[in-house]
Amino acid sequence: MTPLLDLRDVTVHFDTDEGTVQAVDGASLLVGAGEIVGLVGESGSGKSVTALAILRLIRPPGRIVAGAIEFDGRDLLQASEDEMRRIRGSQISMVFQSPRTSLNPVIPVGRQIERLLRVHAGLDGGGARRRALAMLAEAGIAEPERRAAQYPHQLSGGMCQRVMIAMALAASPRLLIADEPTTGLDVSIAAQILDLLRDLGRRTGAAILLITHDLGVVAGICDRVAVMHAGQIVESAGVHRLFKQPAHPYTRGLLRSVPRLDRDFTMEPIAGAVPSLLDPPPGCRFAPRCALAMDACTACRPPIVAVAPGHSVACLAVEGARR
Amino acid sequence: MTPLLAVDDLRKHFPLRSPGAWLRPASVRAVDGVSFALHAGETLGLVGESGCGKSTVARCLVRTLDPTGGRVVFDGVDLATLEDEALRRRRRDFQMVFQDPTASLNPRLTVQGMVEEPLRLHTDLAGDDRRGRVVEILEEVGLEASLARRYPHQLSGGQRQRVNIARAIATRPRFLVLDEPTSALDVSLRARVILLLAELRARLGLTYLFISHDLSTVKYLSNRVAVMYLGAIVEEASATDLFARPQHPYTRALLSAVPVPDPDVRRDRLVLHGEPPSPIAVPTGCRLRGRCPLAQPICAEPVALREIAPGHRVACHLV
Numbered sequence: 001m002t003p004l005l006d007l008r009d010v011t012v013h014f015d016t017d018e019g020t021v022q023a024v025d026g027a028s029l030l031v032g033a034g035e036i037v038g039l040v041g042e043s044g045s046g047k048s049v050t051a052l053a054i055l056r057l058i059r060p061p062g063r064i065v066a067g068a069i070e071f072d073g074r075d076l077l078q079a080s081e082d083e084m085r086r087i088r089g090s091q092i093s094m095v096f097q098s099p100r101t102s103l104n105p106v107i108p109v110g111r112q113i114e115r116l117l118r119v120h121a122g123l124d125g126g127g128a129r130r131r132a133l134a135m136l137a138e139a140g141i142a143e144p145e146r147r148a149a150q151y152p153h154q155l156s157g158g159m160c161q162r163v164m165i166a167m168a169l170a171a172s173p174r175l176l177i178a179d180e181p182t183t184g185l186d187v188s189i190a191a192q193i194l195d196l197l198r199d200l201g202r203r204t205g206a207a208i209l210l211i212t213h214d215l216g217v218v219a220g221i222c223d224r225v226a227v228m229h230a231g232q233i234v235e236s237a238g239v240h241r242l243f244k245q246p247a248h249p250y251t252r253g254l255l256r257s258v259p260r261l262d263r264d265f266t267m268e269p270i271a272g273a274v275p276s277l278l279d280p281p282p283g284c285r286f287a288p289r290c291a292l293a294m295d296a297c298t299a300c301r302p303p304i305v306a307v308a309p310g311h312s313v314a315c316l317a318v319e320g321a322r323r
Numbered sequence: 324m325t326p327l328l329a330v331d332d333l334r335k336h337f338p339l340r341s342p343g344a345w346l347r348p349a350s351v352r353a354v355d356g357v358s359f360a361l362h363a364g365e366t367l368g369l370v371g372e373s374g375c376g377k378s379t380v381a382r383c384l385v386r387t388l389d390p391t392g393g394r395v396v397f398d399g400v401d402l403a404t405l406e407d408e409a410l411r412r413r414r415r416d417f418q419m420v421f422q423d424p425t426a427s428l429n430p431r432l433t434v435q436g437m438v439e440e441p442l443r444l445h446t447d448l449a450g451d452d453r454r455g456r457v458v459e460i461l462e463e464v465g466l467e468a469s470l471a472r473r474y475p476h477q478l479s480g481g482q483r484q485r486v487n488i489a490r491a492i493a494t495r496p497r498f499l500v501l502d503e504p505t506s507a508l509d510v511s512l513r514a515r516v517i518l519l520l521a522e523l524r525a526r527l528g529l530t531y532l533f534i535s536h537d538l539s540t541v542k543y544l545s546n547r548v549a550v551m552y553l554g555a556i557v558e559e560a561s562a563t564d565l566f567a568r569p570q571h572p573y574t575r576a577l578l579s580a581v582p583v584p585d586p587d588v589r590r591d592r593l594v595l596h597g598e599p600p601s602p603i604a605v606p607t608g609c610r611l612r613g614r615c616p617l618a619q620p621i622c623a624e625p626v627a628l629r630e631i632a633p634g635h636r637v638a639c640h641l642v
Binding site for chain 2: 042043142156158159186187188189190191192194213214215216217218219220239240243253254255257258259260261262267268269270273274
């Protein structure tokens with residue numbers, strides 16, 4: 001099976017006055033059709049930059065310096081800006097963290113969806129209106145006709161996010177990138193939004209790349225997970241495997257750093273902080289924070305090695321991951 | 324044993340503009356009759372979703388807001404009605420840590436200046452002694468003395484929250500109100516601040532009111548937990564009891580919505596309808612009844628907290 005999205009060694013740099021920020025360093029990632037893949041890591045790990053790179057939305061001073069991003073068999077990095085504009089929104093769409101600021105504050109939400117349907121789905125006025133109302137209803141919004149006429153500030157955060165998801169799926173994209181879609185929402189609302197994402201994803205057949213810092217969210221809805229640290233993807237595996245047999249010290253550290261509702265245990269936070277990407281540590285960027293670090297870890301970047309089918313790790317200390 | 328803090332029927336209503344000369348102005352009933360007690364050394368977790376009134380409770384306790392009614396008896400004195408000067412003298416005993424570590428620091432003061440401030444206001448320590456004390460306090464919260472000359476923008480998020488905690492413990496208070504102190508922090512920083520709070524509690528014999536929407540963190544830090552919904556406590560129990568045997572449908576819904584980092588854990592979700600109503604139009608009877616999947620006709624009757632097991636109070640007709 002060819003994957004829907006195939007990121008290979010994508011590297012993104014930002015040139016600043018202080019130097020070059022190496023935000024993403026050789027990230028490789030696969031998303032299969034209809035799959036939900038989680039991309040997890042702390043702030044500053046490069047998750048959002050990776051997402052923007054997929055949509056080719058990295059703007060100067062940022063630039064994609066290396067790698068390939070194959071979507072449905074074609075390299076997006078070679079596509080023209082016109083082609084990209086057609087792909088964004090209709091084939092790949094995105095939901096952001098702050099739904100209220102992503103919506104236009106001076107246009108009723110219904111009209112915003114209609115506009116999108118006219119551009120990307122080629123519907124006319126009446127058809128777009130009917131479809132917009134149907135989509136709001138599908139996104140779980142009660143009284144869609146009343147809500148469609150309202151402005152974003154008249155809706156709650158949860159409702160705004162429902163509108164964003166409805167819009168993102170309006171043109172039946174094949175890939176939806178959701179960047180922290182539930183951060184800032186209350187737990188019960190967040191749970192509803194995740195249910196909605198999963199259900200709509202399943203119904204429309206769209207694959208979802210879910211960016212989050214919350215391992216609980218990943219365990220709840222993802223099929224596969226990639227863990228990112230300081231711009232590098234350090235581990236990827238099926239969701240079950242990742243939580244039951246995490247291999248990379250960073251993944252293990254993350255799992256030991258979150259207090260849990262379902263069991264009692266003593267937290268052991270990871271040492272240090274995500275390093276500055278202006279002058280990242282050589283070799284494995286996690287080495288300075290890692291209890292298992294050896295001299296070899298700083299000599300060169302650990303290769304990404306499969307330790308089991310579908311489970312790959314970039315760590316010299318992991319048995320079976322050494323070449 | 325008398326509790327260190329006894330909150331009795333605390334109310335905070337924010338009046339709205341009158342809709343017309345002859346109409347009674349409505350008000351936001353942010354806190355609507357909250358009572359709880361906190362013994363020395365205990366940590367009470369106060370949980371609930373945005374707008375439930377938990378932060379307003381906090382602000383009434385430390386009197387950055389004046390309550391509309393009720394009593395806040397701290398160590399035998401009612402703080403709710405204390406006059407300015409007497410209140411100021413008591414302040415060294417209770418302090419508060421806020422959610423946003425950056426906004427709660429003065430950008431134009433150094434760490435030294437900020438940690439020194441409460442000492443200047445509340446203690447007799449002079450010059451060198453005070454500066455020496457600052458170094459000790461910084462060490463207690465895990466900050467190196469060399470950071471004392473830095474300004475907030477030169478610190479990381481985790482360091483800033485440590486400075487806030489340093490300020491709060493500087494006067495050796497007995498009671499800390501912690502309002503979402505870890506919510507703005509990343510996973511590994513959050514874990515470290517949680518551990519720091521637990522360590523300080525043990526070492527300094529502190530009593531905490533720990534306010535959070537993050538139930539997993541509350542479970543980790545609290546002995547007892549009170550769940551708030553729309554301005555009122557709907558359930559209160561020991562942490563063990565509450566998380567193992569939640570009784571109120573709101574508590575059950577909340578717990579069942581928390582994502583757990585284990586793909587094998589499948590829980591029976593109790594899903595509430597819609598979103599919380601406005602605290603301007605609080606439903607009569609049970610506050611949850613419009614959203615509760617278990618609601619019955621009796622739920623239209625007023626319901627008070629009652630004890631269903633030792634130390635376990637619930638406000639629900641159906642329990």
